[in-house]
Amino acid sequence: MSIRRIQASARFCEVSVHNGVAYFAGQVPETTVAQNAYAQTKEVLELIDNLLAEIGSHKSRILNAQIFLANMQDYAELNQAWDEWVDRANPPSRATVEAKLADPRWKVEIVISAAV
């Protein structure tokens, strides 16, 4: 069964799609790196929305989310942006842990998989 790869560079792709499931790269802030965790999370979720649209899926079809926070003290800000965004009738499973991220300005990184 074939694999579709979205926005592939030589190092990684943003999404792999195989057998009706999409496996996302860790999404991180791009334009909001100087802002707080709420703003960064909002941007990351918009990036996810855009990628979901590109593969013909939607946030109501997300299966799970692995969230990495650079500082667990940002948990409330993460949840504020998440709760404003998530499809409340179709929320994914979720896990959130603290981990230092590749760029010290990043406060949040989110990895999802979704049904396509």
Add this chain to the structure above:
Amino acid sequence: MSIRRIQASARFCEVSVHNGVAYFAGQVPETTVAQNAYAQTKEVLELIDNLLAEIGSHKSRILNAQIFLANMQDYAELNQAWDEWVDRANPPSRATVEAKLADPRWKVEIVISAAV
């Protein structure tokens, strides 16, 4: 293909089931938060057993486990509870790393996926 969501709140669900695979939320201790990593792991694995039963699956059908320990010094206690519990004829793949968790009392969080 439809997605079934188990124990969904407005924020997340405990399990998403899609195309024969179940994607679990991070399971954490509830009643054993004041106890050691062995007791917490035992409780987390019981929570997993209960969710597996609710979706008609079983620990022999777990595909993989991602384990987060708040302190890697609890690795032996984790393994003690795990080894007493795991289906030795059908063990999942596994990865264990250290990460600070959302509640400072939690010593362990486990994320699994399973065949249904």
Add this chain to the structure above:
Amino acid sequence: MSIRRIQASARFCEVSVHNGVAYFAGQVPETTVAQNAYAQTKEVLELIDNLLAEIGSHKSRILNAQIFLANMQDYAELNQAWDEWVDRANPPSRATVEAKLADPRWKVEIVISAAV
């Protein structure tokens, strides 16, 4: 649908295969534990190649990679080994975070899933 388990011990297996998807255990260095992150990553990627071959898959069929670095300062060395190894026409999605690993000598642990 049946689950195939590769190199299973009583505690975990190296790979579970179900419905055309392989779920790997965290791969860690074995013979290079005294060497730098570049050498350790090279070995880990060889271990992944070997397991992929054992299940009839290939690095061009990897869906996603979750990379844990014990020290994010090794990010450049990780990428050097990764870039030499990855199938540039078929790269997986990827996420990299810092996490303390089970053995203090390990600088990198990689968890992948792959199409079979």
